[in-house]
Amino acid sequence: LVMAVIKLHGHPISTATAMVLCCLNEKEVEYDFALVELSAGAHKQPQYLALNPFGVVPTIQDGDLTLFESRAIVKYLAKKYKGQGADLLGNTLAEQALVEQWCEVEGHSFFPPASTILFQTVLRPLRGGTTDEAVVEINIGKLNKVLDIYEERLSKSKYLAGDFFSLADLQHLPWTQYLVTACKKGDLISSRKHVNAWWEDISSR
């Protein structure tokens, strides 16, 4: 019986794709990478829309299962491969609940301002537009408030959900990487002692 390898449709420049790649590596899972050429609009072609009607990357195929939404994909991988690689879920029901909680915090409180900052400071100029500084300002304000809460949390807990690296920390990797490098907003991280230590730790895995 030949086990089909997981197929990952995505693009290396996509933060969501990067997150799934990171998870596959943490779980020591083999995969086939199928490049979706975003600059050529491949993600909007019928062939790709048949896999993911929302026309965004990434999407995975694992046997009969076709799955999109990067946060759902990493959750699936973390569960399916629970016995190997890093345990990203926690051991008790309570630990797992805290992982889910901080995953939701990432998805609803961290990601929206972070991605807006990325869009305004990097993507918009790349496409010939101009940065709306007022919007950037507003979102830095939002992110500051969120990171103050992270600072408090991480002063009591090594990682977001507890003393173990989990999906919740993993979900922060791609966006924070962009914030610190391309967006030049590294001070958001470095100005906070515990957030900085946490970032140094998770970004050096």
Added chain:
Amino acid sequence: MAAIKVHGYHASMATVMVLCCLNEKEVEYELVLVDLPTGAHKKPEYLALNPFGVVPTIQDGDLTLYESRAIIRYLAKKFQGQGTNFLGSTLSEEALVYQWCEVEGQSFNPPALSIVSQIVFVSMRGGSTDEAAVEMNVEKLEKVLDIYEERLSKSKYLAGDFFSLADLQHLPCTHYLVNACGKGDLISSRKHVNAWWEDISSRPTWKINFT
């Protein structure tokens, strides 16, 4: 066994979703009122439970948990053996539940909540509706609902042939869109979305919130 404590507000969409889940799972709970109009959610007592200062938050023994989508996931797992099975029966089914939960959280909720905020909450606070913002978000939501229409033409519920967390997550905001925003046509103009909405919104555990 101490009952689960839900700190929330009866008119909060996220609170109502958690209560509906508890009812579906046939789990006893105690509702502790967090009086939003008087700013109770921003007081130190509540911030000690949930530093983000939003409702709801639950306490189950030693566990304090917030983020309504995380709460219902926890309840669905902890009480997997009783009440409605929200997670499917296989790993693949569960994966599709999470996929559609993420679609709700990342594609449906942002425009839907913006519309509800503009039409309902802004005027409640004495401001005026930004019609252009509503227009823009209605357009976004139309595109998302077209995809739902296609999906629901092949599948009774979003994740498969079973009512799951993914469908539950849509109840509160859609209820407001249809009943408080005059945007029912978004739903009723789509045959399969309409059938799905009629089905999920007529569940007794949901209707009981409005009696």
